[in-house]
Amino acid sequence: MQLSKGIEWSAHILTVLALVPPGKGVSVDALADFFELPGAYLSKQMQLLRRAGIVESLRGKSGGYRLARNVDAITLLDIVRAIEGPMPAFRCTEIRQNGPCGLQREDCKRPCEVASAFAEAEDAYRAALSARTIASIMQDAASNASPAHLVDIANWVQRQLA
Secondary structure (H helix, E strand, O other): OOOOHHHHHHHHHHHHHOOOOOOOOEOHHHHHHHHOOOHHHHHHHHHHHHHOOOEEEEOOOOOEEEEOOOHHHOEHHHHHHHHHOOOOOOOOOOHHHOOOOOOOHHHOOOOOHHHHHHHHHHHHHHHHHHHOEHHHHHHHHHHHOOHHHHHHHHHHHHHHHO
8 A cells, every 4th residue: 555645745744734823834845845846736735734624724924734623632533534545545346246157146145354354454553553643753753852853843843923
């Protein structure tokens, strides 16, 4: 399974937006520059995050984006659902009913074993994503980063708010 770049970008962007104080926002262009991302594509990801209630947009002098929820209330699964949608990654097409030895529809009383195996794996994957929040990622990142790097990030955010 390959997730879109928008999911990675969104998770990183949310860790930066977590540093933005109430009533302020950071522009998409500034966020795109921070990570050297294409602004137009990032803008689409931000719109999806806004529709999902993860970020909110502010207009005016202090305009831009900010988090709509606390960092401990935003999970990786929330991001995946916002960017990719709620559908499961695997979708059974019942090919067991095709071909010279295909099962008759009426003989398919139980779910397809292949579909069941993928559903079980996806349930575990989604449970793992639900267990990780932006807060937990920020905590891990802070413990692995140098203090100077963390100060650089905080200073960059402050410059965007000025």
